[in-house]
Amino acid sequence: MINFCPKCAAPVSLEIPAGDTLPRHVCKKCGHIHYENPRLVVGCIATWGERILLCRRAIEPRLGFWTLPAGFMENGETTAQAAARETLEEAGASIMIEAPFSMVSIAHINQVHLFYRGKLTSETYAAGDESLEVTLAKRDEIPWGDIAFRSVTYCLERYFDDVARGQFGFHETELAPVI
Amino acid sequence: MINFCPKCAAPVSLEIPAGDTLPRHVCKKCGHIHYENPRLVVGCIATWGERILLCRRAIEPRLGFWTLPAGFMENGETTAQAAARETLEEAGASIMIEAPFSMVSIAHINQVHLFYRGKLTSETYAAGDESLEVTLAKRDEIPWGDIAFRSVTYCLERYFDDVARGQFGFHETELAPVI
Numbered sequence: 001m002i003n004f005c006p007k008c009a010a011p012v013s014l015e016i017p018a019g020d021t022l023p024r025h026v027c028k029k030c031g032h033i034h035y036e037n038p039r040l041v042v043g044c045i046a047t048w049g050e051r052i053l054l055c056r057r058a059i060e061p062r063l064g065f066w067t068l069p070a071g072f073m074e075n076g077e078t079t080a081q082a083a084a085r086e087t088l089e090e091a092g093a094s095i096m097i098e099a100p101f102s103m104v105s106i107a108h109i110n111q112v113h114l115f116y117r118g119k120l121t122s123e124t125y126a127a128g129d130e131s132l133e134v135t136l137a138k139r140d141e142i143p144w145g146d147i148a149f150r151s152v153t154y155c156l157e158r159y160f161d162d163v164a165r166g167q168f169g170f171h172e173t174e175l176a177p178v179i
Numbered sequence: 180m181i182n183f184c185p186k187c188a189a190p191v192s193l194e195i196p197a198g199d200t201l202p203r204h205v206c207k208k209c210g211h212i213h214y215e216n217p218r219l220v221v222g223c224i225a226t227w228g229e230r231i232l233l234c235r236r237a238i239e240p241r242l243g244f245w246t247l248p249a250g251f252m253e254n255g256e257t258t259a260q261a262a263a264r265e266t267l268e269e270a271g272a273s274i275m276i277e278a279p280f281s282m283v284s285i286a287h288i289n290q291v292h293l294f295y296r297g298k299l300t301s302e303t304y305a306a307g308d309e310s311l312e313v314t315l316a317k318r319d320e321i322p323w324g325d326i327a328f329r330s331v332t333y334c335l336e337r338y339f340d341d342v343a344r345g346q347f348g349f350h351e352t353e354l355a356p357v358i
Contacts, residue, residue, distance in 0.1 A: 004188035006181045006204075006213065019308065021268075022253060025185075038252050040291060052296045073217050074201060075295045078284035078353045079291055089200075100351050101278060105257035112219060114259055127196065170314065170349035172279050 005031040031033055038110040041080035041151075043070020045102075046095045047160050048120040049152075052137035052156070054125035055090050057148055058132045065148035068115060068155060069093075083116040091134045092126030095119060104151040105174040117159075117168060150175050186211040195284060217289040220330075221261035224338050225230020225274045225283075227299040230315035231335070235268050236327055237311045244327035247334060248272075250309075262295040270313045271305030274298060281337055283330040284353040292330035296338075296347060329354050 002025040002081055005012050010029035017024055017033055025034040046053040052064050069090040073082040080097045087095050095118035102114040125134045137143075139160055149155045158171040181204040184191050195309035196212055197205055224247055225232040233245050248269040252261040252356040259276045266274050272332075274297035283292040304313045318339055326332045337350040 001211075002185045004183060004185055006183055006185045006191075009183035009188045012185075028238065030180075035251070036254055038254055039216045040219060072214070075215055075217055075289040075292075076286050077217075078286050079282065079351075080284070080353070081286070100282060100349060105259070107255050107257050107260070110254040112252075168213075170279060172258075174259070 002034050002036075005030060005032050006034065012104070036110075038112055040073040040079070040082075041111055042079050042086065043068050043113070044075045044083040044087045044095055044097070044118040045155055046087055046091075046093060046117045046118040046120055048123050050077045051138050052142065052159075053091055053093055053125060054135055054137050054142065055127070055131040056133045056135075058127070059130050061065065065146050066143050066152075067148040068152050069116065070113065070152075073100050079114060080116060081101075082119065083114075083118065087118065088128075090128045090131050092128055093134075094121045094122060097120055099168065100170055101168065102151075102171045102173075104153040104154055104172070106151065107174065108177045113121035113149070115151075115155045122124070123169055181213050181215075184209060184211050185213065200267065203239050212268045215289075217256070217260075217291055220249055220290055220292045221252045221258050221294075222247050222264065222292070223262040223266045223274060223276070223295045223297045224334055225266055225270075225272060225297040225299055225300060227302050227315050228316050230303060231321065231338075232272055232299065233271055233314055233321065234267070234306070234310040235312045235314075236309065236326070238309050241327035243311070244320045244325050245322050245331075247328040247331050249292065249331075253324040259295060262293075262297065266297065267307075269307045269310050271307055272303060272313075278347065279310055280347065280350055281334040281350045281352075282329075283333055283351070285330065286353065292328070292335045294330075 005027035008030040013024040069087040098117040184206035187209040191204040248266040250265040277296040
């Protein structure tokens with residue numbers, strides 16, 4: 001919610017700046033234009049042998065449901081650093097990043113969810129502040145009906161498909177609102 | 180530059196909110212936390228036969244240098260829609276998106292540059308407001324010494340490598356500041 005200019009505190013108005021095509025919050029006093037853009041949520045499908053590292057969420061949204069470690073990318077880091085940081089913060093696990101694996105655009109919430117493949121560097125993990133518990137699950141142990149987000153289900157499904165065909169790709173899709 | 184709360188106009192202070200790990204601009208009056216995150220710049224390496232669609236920049240940074248059509252992803256669109264929109268706006272060209280092709284993290288400017296592969300739907304293009312001219316260039320016609328951004332050079336080089344090996348992949352790297 002942008003009511004006032006974050007630079008000079010004057011009220012802003014929503015208008016299309018000269019040379020632009022979309023309405024922005026513009027300060028009538030100092031001229032500052034406040035852009036809002038989609039955010040990247042970055043995470044990792046991290047494995048130890050055949051097992052996948054999963055976290056049960058301790059926070060909303062989707063408290064109590066299972067997810068891959070992931071979170072908002074921060075300024076000053078790379079996407080791969082964001083994936084490793086989130087895996088350490090939420091699952092207490094150190095990983096070796098392998099490659100980008102899946103990307104999901106969710107336009108109605110202004111997010112892009114990006115997951116890397118990675119390998120745990122040891123069989124060590126522990127729930128961080130945002131997780132109720134963390135586990136390593138084989139395919140048939142994954143709580144498929146209790147996954148927190150559709151982008152996570154998409155990533156898990158593509159992962160096991162790629163394991164079955166013996167080759168990892170990079171997978172992309174978009175998700176529309178659930179009616 | 181965040182000096183005042185965009186929600187209530189009170190002065191903000193830079194502090195680490197409870198349960199967080201990084202300093203944020205926090206409003207002492209209404210409690211609003213202002214997050215700033217990396218932005219996605221999305222574009223396309225669009226082809227017509229063997230030729231690549233290139234734009235010469237009419238705006239800073241790098242005015243006069245050559246680039247692939249690309250720009251900041253907007254709220255409410257998917258990454259693929261952003262790539263197609265930018266190609267239409269900057270190069271007047273309609274494309275069929277093929278697949279994500281390259282991703283470059285540039286941590287020191289809080290950006291991630293994502294390029295798709297795409298094909299022009301007809302041999303039609305025209306300079307938009309942000310381009311001085313637009314052209315279709317074969318490999319040996321590309322002005323390699325006058326490319327605007329390193330992420331564009333990376334994308335072009337990977338593209339021709341993949342053409343040579345007969346298979347397209349998804350390519351990722353990160354760029355550090357030029358010393």
